[in-house]
Amino acid sequence: MSQKKPRLESQDQDDHFQCPICYEDWKRKGEHRLVSLACGHLFGNSxxxxWxxxxxxxSCPICQKTIKTSKIRNVLPIKLVVQDTSQIDKLSKELDSxxxxxxxKQNALELSKLALSLCQRELEKAKKAHIPSQ
Structure with missing residues (x-):
């Protein structure tokens, strides 16, 4: 008998906030607001x-029961979960830095290339000035 690995609790909780069709978060209103089918499964309206x-x-993508669009009902969420964006903000600041x-570094490289070019010109001038003509 094969055993299924238990899903992490946080993973289960996160799944409750996403449409199982597009995997995007549901919205409180608008085209992708949370709706329920007669079978009880939840999706983004659009x-x-x-589908x-x-x-x-x-039919329902989860249980295969027939979908009646007249039976699609809006669901009013009990609580709104705020996504923690601190990690995104931190990484965004790090990226900007x-x-x-x-x-x-690119500016310093360009200055170094310019200095190298000037030094090479000076070297060529010095070589020409110090080479006796034959």
């Missing part, structure tokens, strides 16, 4: 209506 409009997909450092 996704399940698009039901496709003649090959006239690294971009700035790259720009500084």
């Amino acid at each position: 996704c399940i209506r698009r 039901a409009a496709d003649s090959r997909n006239d 690294l971009k700035s450092q790259i720009k500084e």
